[in-house]
Structure formats: C-alpha cells, structure tokens
Amino acid sequence: MSAELFRTCPESGLQFHKPAETLMRLNAVVAVVILLVGGVAALLVTLTRWPAVHLLPADRFYQLLTMHGVNMLIFFIIFFEIAVLYFCSSTLLRCRLATPRIGWLAFALMLIGVIVNNSAVLNGDASVMMTSYVPMPANPNFYLGLILFAVGALLGCFMFLGTLVIAKEEKTYEGSIPLVTFGALTACIIAVFTIASGAIILIPTYLWSLGYINHIDAAMYRLVW
C-alpha cells in the first residue's frame, strides 16, 4: 500500500483511498443530478394533478410520471447507494477499494443505462411507468437501459463485498465491522436480490419487445419483478 494513494480528510480525520473517493463523488453527484431531473418531473406532475392548473395533456402527464418514477425510485436511490457502499467499505474500514477499474466500468454502465432509458421515455413510446407491466409494450431501449443499469449496479455491489474481504484479509480493522458498515452490508444484500430479480425478468421482456419471444406471462412478470 503506497501512501500517496490515501489522504486523510483534515475536517473529519477519515482516511480516503483516492480512487475510491473519486468514484464516491461521481456516483453521489450523478445521483443528486438524477434527483433534480426526477424532482422537476414531480413538479410538472403535481401541477397537472392540481385541478386549478391542470398543466399537461394525458400523454405528457404519463410520460413525465414514468420519468419521475424510474429516476427517483431506481436511478437516484441506487447511484447514491453505490456511493454509500464505497464509503462504508473503503473509508470506514481504512482499506483500498477492491477494483477501482471495475468501479469505473460499473459507473459507465449505470450512466449509459440511465441515458438510454430516459431517452426512450423522452421519445414518447415508453410511458409504461416504473413497473412496466407486460404486455403493455415499451420502446426496447427502455428495458435495455434498465438492464445495463442493473448490471453496473450489481458490479458496484460486488465491489463492496470484495472490499470487505480485502479489509478482513489485510487486517485494516480489529474485531467487528462498524455498525454503519453492517447496515450497508444489509442494504447490499437486499440490493443484490432486488436488482438481480428485476434484471432477470427484464431480459426476456427486452427480447419480447424486439420480437424474439412472442409471449410473456403477465402473472409471472409481476411475481419476479
């Protein structure tokens, strides 16, 4: 471990692994930008639901409601969670982040996923809500964006788990992990399960939207999703 890879924050006294700190900042900043996008959509949705204003026609309303739901409930939360996971593993355990290069790959996949998904919604033929229940069809890029995002997010989760293993091996802390890191581990386990099951049903749904599969059972989609 070379010393210049780490810096100690003069305010908090916490020790940051520099490549990890860059990734934390990027993931957190993108999360907040997505929160802004989802928030603007929320404002337009509210102004439409307010009977005295009733700003938008039905098609625009459902388009923005889809955008609001996906950005807030999936993209914002998970981008921020990835930043928190890196912080709780690398910073709190004073350990190097497992594989910063895969961290960059995860970040790129998630960001591309967000852009592909949002452009499908902006295109106007993917107003299917966050749940996108089949057989209501969406532009295939809607599902593709979610799948790319899910793969990136899973890589991020596994990097958190890998960092925990390295910290244990290299004995960067004594005894049990801190309570916050324990909480992050719980969140990571839940995230892996939910992201994986979402992505698993979206893959056949993507193939269905491209015409390679001719039927997806509506009840099965609900159950897995």
Place this chain on the structure above:
Amino acid sequence: MSAIQPPAESIWWKQPLDKVEGTWIGIALVWSLFMFFMMPFWHIYGKQNLSNEAYRTTPQAYLAKTQAMVDEYTVRTETAAKLPVVRPPPGSDVYLLGRLWQWWPLLELQKGQTYRLHISSMDWQHGFSLQPVNINTQILPGYEMVLTITPDTGGEQTIICNEYCGLGHHNMVGKIYVEEGM
C-alpha cells in the same frame, strides 16, 4: 461508542441492553405482530379482500363467453356508444371484461342475491376497483378471476381501473347498478 468505528469491546454482544433500546425493540415487536395478525383477521372479517379463484383462459375464449351473456340478458343500452346494460339471473355466472379503455358490459344486479362474477382482461393489465365500497383485485390477460359476490348496498356502484394501462387509463370507468326490493 461510535457507529462508524469498529466496536471498542471485542465481545460487544455481552454488554447489558440499554432500557431505551429495549423499549423500542419491544414496541417494534408488538407492532409487527399486530400487523401480522391483522392481515388474516381483515381477510376474514373485513369483507374487503375477497377470496377469489383464478383460471387460465384466453382473451378470445373469454370474449365469446361474455358476448353470449350480453346477447342473452341485455335489458337496455346507455349513452351514444350504446353500451349494453346486462341483467343476469340471480345465482348465475356474470362476465365482466376490462379492455382499453372500458369495463364492459354495464351490470345490473339484485341486492341480496349471490352471483359468481368472472373478470378478465382482453389486452393489458387492469385493476378492478369497486367504489365507494373499495374492493380491489388485479386483472391479468390470460387469467379468469372469479369472485363470489352478494351485493348488500343498493344504488349505483362505480368500477374504476387502478392499474395504469396506457393513455386512456383515467377514462376507464364502469358501472354496477344494484337494484333493491325485487
């Protein structure tokens, strides 16, 4: 003791539990048990979550059955769209279908009589929501849901769709008329 540092005591789980922490754990346990038992209780006594049956079907087969009932029991039509109002005999199988974007046909049932209400979707997912009594169930294409119902409130009941089903979702409204004293 800090949440972002590893616990100072290596055998931290033998420290006595603080009274405040114990109280909160107790409150959380009691509340979760209350919610756990409320679910079966409300299912049996709440008269809101109906026990339903589900069968496989296809939109074509279901449409044929609904059309047969409409042809036999239509008593009048409503609005410029000539929506059929169907009055099936008490005790019979009643068919209702959801499609983009209507509940079809309109039904006229008698108070205090029991019917087997079949519901299915012709296309996408819909949500059957009977108002104002607030009875809800999910409607999927390819599945035929059967509810055994006995209307106990007279007058006009409204069915709305409460599962987003595309641009006309908010216009998807149906009616059940419940007739009294027949």
